[in-house]
Amino acid sequence: MSTPLLRATNLVKEFPVLGTGGLLRRPDTFRAVDDVSFEINAGDTLALVGESGSGKSTTARLAARLLDVTSGTVELDGEDVTGLGRADLRRFRSEVQVVFQDPYSSLNPRHTVERIVTAPLLYQQRSIPGGARAFTRSLMERVGLDPDHSQKYPAQFSGGQAQRIGIARALAVGPRVVVCDEAVSALDVSVQAQVINLLRELQREEGLTYLFIAHDLAVVRQIATRVAVMTQGRIVEEGDRDAVFDAPQHEYTRKLLDAVPRIRPEWERERRRNAALAAGASA
Amino acid sequence: MxxxxxxxxxxxxxxxxxxxxxxxxxxxxxxxxxxxxxxxxxxxxxxxxxxxxxxxxxxxxxxxxxxxxxxxxxxxxxxxxxxxxxxxxxxxxxxxxxxxxxWDMIIQRLPVSATIAVGAAVLWLLAGLAGGLLSAVKEGTFLDRFTTGLTLTSMSIPNYVLALVLQYVLVVKLQWLPFPQAVAFADDPGQWFANFVMPWIVLAVGYAAAYTRLTRANVLDVLRENYVRTAYAKGLAQPLVWRRHALRPALTPIVTIFGMDFAGLLGGALITETVFGINGVGKMAADSIARNDQPVIMGVTLLAGFLVVVGNIVVDVVYTAIDPRVRVNA
Amino acid sequence: MTLLQVRDLTVTFPTPRGPLDAVRSLDLDLEPGGALGIVGESGSGKSMTSLAIMGLQPRAAQRTGSVRLRDQELVGLSEAELRRVRGDRIAMVFQDPLSSLNPYYTVGLQIEEAYRAHRPGTTRRVARRVAIEALERVHIRDAARRVDHYPHQFSGGMRQRVMIAMALSTEPELLIADEPTTALDVTVQAQILDLLQEIRRETGTGLVLITHDLAVVSEVTDHIVVMKDGVCVERGPVEQIFTDPRHAYTQALLDAVPRIDDEIGALRAVTAGGAGDAAANDKKDGGPA
Structure with a gap:
């Protein structure tokens, strides 16, 4: 592969520390993202993992151009998009979309699904292919929602369904990159599994590229192709998923992996055997 | 500092x-x-x-x-x-x-205005906090609904109307209160009190109603806090949970609002003093407006601005004393 | 003698559409020194169960059944009698340690107050020493100084340690921990779980651990109750639940857990008993309260 689809180079983001500035004094700054670089090839999923305060979400927001960098560059398909103005940013937004953690608070409660998912197209002053109704229906089908519910409001959906609406909204503009910022973290385990499956399916069928932000390493193992481990604003280890999980190089990665609670593998094997036996017996 | x-x-x-x-x-x-x-x-x-x-x-x-x-x-x-x-x-x-x-004109009239302001503030604080707490304790009961109705009514009566009604009923009809005459506190405390009680009530009623509602809402909010649940889970008795864990967080925001309201009282004093014919800063301002005596209007405006600014600073200082989260950490 | 024996516990809320059971006919058993896990998704009634054991269910709710702590029946006790149990014989640790601690008081005062509530006549000096010792026991360094700090001056994990210290200050027979690590980072979670295990080992305190996280219960508890829609669907020793689950919901739940060891193809969706995505029970948290 020649150019990666999304490339971040030496990203730095500093925030002013509240209460330190004065009339004439510049406030102290806190460096949330400290010289972070990564590349994602088309069709891949790069997972940024880390604990709270590691800078992973800020990095995602920089890459999605929701925040301005302090320094560093973001490139999409080889084109520097760091300094895009309003009009060009609109074009960028049709290539890179974001799915957030809390589906309810990131969907306008007073808008119907149809209005929510067609809004990005209207902002970009693009025509809606096939009309709003038909477009919404096909989009809802793609994310596994009942297309007859296009006139309902977010509160009428369960958490998992609401997150599907969030995904549908992201897909509406036909992006190439989707940034998932803790997109499955707030969901119950059964629902979480379905949403992960959906994301994988969409990637397989439509060749989407994901930047996947998560604190849950088990979820990351299910979806990532590459993994970057962040702590204190820096990437300390990056590599192919299985390499990072099976042979972590950095001490922090090892500490993180060790801390994850897990069901004993021997119990898990026995359960599968028992399940297979039961299935065989009933067949 | x-x-x-x-x-x-x-x-x-x-x-x-x-x-x-x-x-x-x-x-x-x-x-x-x-x-x-x-x-x-x-x-x-x-x-x-x-x-x-x-x-x-x-x-x-x-x-x-x-x-x-x-x-x-x-x-x-x-x-x-x-x-x-x-x-x-x-x-x-x-x-x-x-x-x-x-400045001399203001200074002469300030004691009277301050008496009205402080008295009214004490009155509305007591009434507002008591009413709000009672309402919160008895949430959903008749007493709560009655209090809510009363506060809504009080807030919708303009205070000059209330002033005239009070004067007519208490002084003219029932004759519970004597006609006001200028006396110093030391000379005749009874007459002094009788002179001021109506202005206090008139000025305080609207604030008392607002504070009742605010206190009630704050207390009910705080009672839903997780740390109140923790306090019950520790086995603390309800009075202690309320006193220690609910009241302080609930009343802290009221300090802020009280500071602002008190500092901004001059506007309310203008109407009250005029209606009762009390020769305070408020009435002076009203008279000056009628006479178009610009320097006086301007002086009073500056005084009002000064009070608001000082009130804000005092509130900030008090707030750091009562809320540990805004204290600067060592 | 059984430490905690719950029989036929039902918590009912009045709703416009008639009474709704947040918890229905629940039985629980915990031996002294044992650890019982209550597992379930949002809306399963697991948190309401923990509050109902303490008699802390919302005022609108009605609680029936039996909750026995050793030989004492808790259902039907007066408020005053219940208070003597709460915080003394049964202590609780909640999910979000920041909001569970009062921001206006030092952690020391909040621990002292838990202790003094059950040891009337304790002087402040003694209570303060108890507080410092409690903080030391949960491995908070420099406890003598930290005791005078406010909750916001602690990190998330440290705050949960403070909560645990507070719960332990009265040496309770039973500790109920409701999602104690859900709000914490994974490395901090591991430390808190270790701490809970250590406390069990050293003090013999019984533990009821309520969580949505199957991996966590598998590591910490010895018996498990799986709840769904207010009802226990399956119970048993931890190994049996994880190796040979009988109920379709338990099986589906275990299939849905993402494994860190392995990518396991498509995660199986939970559909048994209508617990799928389309069901209304994956609303956010807490039951119908």
Whole structure:
């Protein structure tokens, strides 16, 4: 592969520390993202993992151009998009979309699904292919929602369904990159599994590229192709998923992996055997 | 002095200067010529010009404003020679209609206004907190709904109407209260109290109603906090949970609002004092507006601004004392 | 003697559409020194169960059944009698340690107050020493100084340690921990779980651990109750639940857990008993309260 689809180079983001500035004094700054670089090839999923305060979400927001960098560059398909103005940013937004953690608070409660998912197209002053109704229906089908519910409001959906609406909204503009910022973290385990499956399916069928932000390493193992481990604003280890999980190089990665609670593998094997036996017996 | 306090005082001074500038600008533009007022009826343009020169009214705006601000700190003299008037610091201007410095006029009337303000504040705090707590404790009962209804009614009655009704009922009809006469507290505490009780009530009613609702809402909010659940889970008795874990968080925001409201009382005093004919700062302001006595209106405006700024700073200081989260960590 | 024996516990809320059971006919058993896990998704009634054991269910709710702590029946006790149990014989640790601690008081005062509530006549000096010792026991360094700090001056994990210290200050027979690590980072979670295990070992305190996280219960508890829609669907020793789950919901739940060891193809969706995505029970948290 020649150019990666999304490339971040030496990203730095500093925030002013509240209460330190004065009339004439510049406030102290806190460096949330400290010289972070990564590349994602088309069709891949790069997972940024880390604990709270590691800078992973800020990095995602920089890459999605929701925040301005302090320094560093973001490139999409080889084109520097760091300094895009309003009009060009609109074009960028049709290539890179974001799915957030809390589906309810990131969907306008007073808008119907149809209005929510067609809004990005209207902002970009693009025509809606096939009309709003038909477009919404096909989009809802793609994310596994009942297309007859296009006139309902977010509160009428369960958490998992609401997150599907969030995904549908992201897909509406036909992006190439989707940034998932803790997109499955707030969901119950059964629902979480379905949403992960959906994301994988969409990637397989439509060749989407994901930047996947998560604190849950088990979820990351299910979806990532590459993994970057962040702590204190820096990437300390990056590599192919299985390499990072099976042979972590950095001490922090090892500490993180060790801390994850897990069901004993021997119990898990026995359960599968028992399940297979039961299935065989009933067949 | 903590750093934040220095910053607050500095920015407070900045705000005051802006208030000064703004009021001065407004009155500079709107004011009838003081020279004409001083000159009286049989006046010639020459005399007016002379007075104008004397008072510095022919100078550019910025020069006049500068003199005004300097006058606040250092005092100033209007005019020269025989007709000159002294205005000692803090000189907020000079009323040529009353032939008196504005500051002196304010100082004479301030004790009365302060009595009304403090009395009303005590009254509304007591009534508001008690009503709000009671309402919260008895949430959903008849008492709660009754209190809510009462507060809504109180808030919708204009206070001049209330003043007139009270006066008619209590003084004229029932004769529970004597007609007001000017007495000092030391001379006749009973009459003194009777004089002030109606203004206190009138000024306090609206605030008391608002504070009742605020207290009730805050207490109910805090009772839903997780740390209240923790307190019960520790086995604390309800009175202690309420007293220690609910009241303090619930009442802290009220401190802020009380500071602002108290500082802004001058506006309420204007109506109350006028209706009851009490010769305080509020009534003076109202009279000055009627007479178009610009320097007095301006002086009172500045006083009001000063009180609000000081009130804000006091609130900030008090707040750091009662909420550990805003304290600066060592 | 059984430490905690719950029989037929039902918590009912009045709703416009008639009474709704947040918890229905629940039985629980915990031996002294044992650890019982209550597992379920949002809306399963697991948190309401923990509050109902303490008699802390919302005022609108009605609680029936039996809750026995050793030989004492808790259902039907007066408020005053219940208070003597709460915080003394049964202590609780909640999910979000920041909001569970009062921001206006030092952690020391909040621990002292828990202790003094059950040891009337304790002087402040003694209570303060108890507080410092409690903080030391949960491995908070420099406890003598930290005791005078406010909750916001602690990190998330440290705050949960404070909560645990507070719960332990009265040496309770039973500790109920409701999602104690859900709000914490994974490395901090591991430390808190270790701490809970250590406390069990050293003090013999019984533990009821309520969580949505199957991996966590598998590591910490010895018996498990799986709840769904207010009802226990399956119970048993931890090994049996994880190796040979009988109920379709338990099986589906275990299939849905993402494994860190392995990518396991498509995660199986939970559909048994209508617990799928389309069901209304994956609303956010807490039951119908």
């Amino acid at each position: 903590p750093r934040f306090l220095i910053t607050r005082v500095a920015s407070g001074l900045g705000v005051l200067l802006l208030v000064c500038l703004f009021t001065y600008l407004v009155f500079f533009a709107l004011s009838p010529d003081p020279a004409v007022q001083i000159c009286g009826k049989n006046c010639t343009p020459e005399v007016i010009d002379q007075i104008r020169g004397n008072l510095g009214l022919d100078q550019p705006f910025w020069t006049q404003f500068f003199h005004f601000v300097v006058g606040i700190f250092a005092g100033r003299t209007y005019g020269e020679g025989v007709g000159a008037v002294e205005c000692a610091a803090p000189c907020l201007g000079y009323s040529f209609q009353s032939s008196q410095a504005v």
